[in-house]
Each structure stands twice: as C-alpha cells, then as structure tokens.
Amino acid sequence: MKHTDRKKRICPRCGQVYYGRPAVSRKDNETQLCPDCGTREALEGIGVGAAEQEQILEAIHRCYGRGQEG
Numbered sequence: 001m002k003h004t005d006r007k008k009r010i011c012p013r014c015g016q017v018y019y020g021r022p023a024v025s026r027k028d029n030e031t032q033l034c035p036d037c038g039t040r041e042a043l044e045g046i047g048v049g050a051a052e053q054e055q056i057l058e059a060i061h062r063c064y065g066r067g068q069e070g
Helices: 035-045 050-064
Strands: 008-009 017-019
Touching: 035 050
Parallel strands: none
Antiparallel strands: 008 017
C-alpha cells in the first residue's frame, strides 16, 4: 500500500517544502527532515563526501521523480 500523506512540511535543515513521509534526523532521533536531508545525513554518517552525495541524490531522483512524495 502506497503512503499518501499529503501534509505540507518544511525541512528545518534545508528550508525546502516537501510532502510525504519525513525522515528522522540521526543527530537527535527526533527532528523530522525531508527525505533528501535524511539521505544526506545517512551518507555523511558513512563518510560520503558532499559531491558524491549529490550524485547519489540525482540518481534517486531520476528513478523516483523529484516529488519527494514518500
């Protein structure tokens, strides 16, 4: 079953508006982030640099679209 949460949210890390299921910050296990920032935190945690993070996110967006609809 597809998650259809259409609540408008604003990511406290990047300031972007997103819809759908938020990611939970690995830094405090409470803050809700947009899916992209959640992915960035996960990649940072394993030592992936910023340039490679962006390449990975671009690949994700190509596969799933840019709507961040969870």
